[in-house]
Structures are given as C-alpha cells and as structure tokens.
Amino acid sequence: MKGDVLLRGQQLTRRWGGLVAVDQVSIALLRGQVHAVIGTNGAGKSTLINMLSGEFPPSSGTVELLGQDITHWPQPRRARAGLGRSYQRNTIFPPFSVLENCRLAAQALQQRPWQAWRAAGGFADTLALAREAAQRAGLGALLDRPTGLLSHGQKRQLEVAMCLATRPQVLLLDEPLAGMGAEETDRMLALMDSLRASHAILLVEHDMDAVFRIADRITVMVNGTVIASDAPDAVRNDPAVRSAYLGEEHA
Numbered sequence: 001m002k003g004d005v006l007l008r009g010q011q012l013t014r015r016w017g018g019l020v021a022v023d024q025v026s027i028a029l030l031r032g033q034v035h036a037v038i039g040t041n042g043a044g045k046s047t048l049i050n051m052l053s054g055e056f057p058p059s060s061g062t063v064e065l066l067g068q069d070i071t072h073w074p075q076p077r078r079a080r081a082g083l084g085r086s087y088q089r090n091t092i093f094p095p096f097s098v099l100e101n102c103r104l105a106a107q108a109l110q111q112r113p114w115q116a117w118r119a120a121g122g123f124a125d126t127l128a129l130a131r132e133a134a135q136r137a138g139l140g141a142l143l144d145r146p147t148g149l150l151s152h153g154q155k156r157q158l159e160v161a162m163c164l165a166t167r168p169q170v171l172l173l174d175e176p177l178a179g180m181g182a183e184e185t186d187r188m189l190a191l192m193d194s195l196r197a198s199h200a201i202l203l204v205e206h207d208m209d210a211v212f213r214i215a216d217r218i219t220v221m222v223n224g225t226v227i228a229s230d231a232p233d234a235v236r237n238d239p240a241v242r243s244a245y246l247g248e249e250h251a
Helices: 045-053 075-080 098-109 124-136 152-164 182-196 208-214 232-236 239-246
Strands: 005-016 019-030 034-038 060-065 083-086 170-174 200-204 217-222 225-230
Touching (some): 005 200, 019 225, 045 083, 045 200, 083 152, 098 124, 225 239
Antiparallel strands (some): 217 225
16 A cells, blocks of 8 residues: 555664764655655765665664564565665676566576476566566566666666566665666656555665655765655755755755
8 A cells, every 4th residue: 555664774773893884763665655865975875775675784773574573684585575676786697688687586586496407487477577577667678688788777777677576565776877867867767756656665866856856755864874854845945954965056
C-alpha cells in the first residue's frame, strides 16, 4: 500500500576506531516516495546506505525491512527479502548482453542448486523476469547488445534493471546520475518516477537540480549527522542547509 514504511533505520551509528562516520541517524523509506540524502563528500551518505544494504553492520542502531529486524542479516539475504541497491561505479558484466546481465540477477533470486546440470538459460521464468526488468528500465530494444557497447546512461539504467530483476520493494540508488548529460539525466529521472508508486526509493545524489525535481523528501547530512529532513521546499528554505551545503543559488 502506498505510504507504507518499507525500510527503517533507527539511531544508526558507525564508528571506525575514533572516527564517527554516522552518528545516530534515523530514516524511514515509504512506498510511493523518493527520499533523497544529500551532503558534501564525507558527510556519511555512503556509510548510511552501506549500513542499510548490509555492506557492513552498524556499530549501534537497527535496520528494519518490511517490519522485520534485519540488522544482522548479510547482504544476500536482504536482497532476497526485497532490498535492491546500485553502486557509484558500474557493477555490470561488459562481455555479456543486457539480457544476460539481467538474467544473472534474476537467477540469484531464483536459485536452483538441485538443478545444476541444466543450462541457466533454459529456465523460462528466469528469462521472463529478466526481460521484464530490462523493459521496465527502458532497455527492451537492447536485450542482445553487449553491455560494454552501451552508453554511460544506458549502463546506469542496466544497473537499475538488474536490481528490478530481483523483485525488490526498496531501491537504494547511490549517485545514479553521476557523469550523465542532460538527456541521460532526464531518462533516469523518468525511470525513477515510473518506479515510485510501487517502490520505496532512497537516492544519494550530488545533482541538486535533479534532487529537487524528483524527491518527495530530502535528508541533509553534515559530518555524519542529520541537520534537516523535510519536504523539498522546506529544505530549500532552511538557513542552516543553505549555509552548510546548498548555497544561495538554490534559495
């Protein structure tokens, strides 16, 4: 149902020795919303997304997915339970086609170790899921193209498609617009908008114009702490946020 909290982080803290990278940050991701997390380099954004996705555990605090405590779950288990994420750098298989990349992701969801003798491409349900994911991401006409020949923007779309092939309810997108031109940015924002109704989306991004175009809620981090979390207009007009990060051009 739209508006349901699908992923919640409570009082998340991560320490690296004497360094506190994230300090008691709480965040709730709702179905039907794009929740952006912004801040300067070193603000703790990637550390936060890594704790939510299971890259490493929090030093303290909890993570809940669909109402279940997953704080100590490894990343693969979280992925199978409905949590998908993309990374700052491309994590695709360049020699393989678009369809094969999506099939590999779908195959990770639908593992069949007792049928190891069968060719992986012979499972119709896995292929159907891979095709559907590529189509939703706008790559339906490029299924047979080697991913090494895709444009930068298409590679980022493919990463989202690979997430969709695992049937997630929550998407954690780490700087998906990095390095994109205006046309590629528009395509990615349109893709996120099309996924909004059926997913909860966390967007970590430096492109402030894009953030204010797509986000329903914005959380601002500085030095590992949250200084504001509100609707875009409220964040835009927050003096502390403008002073710490946005500058007057976004006032």
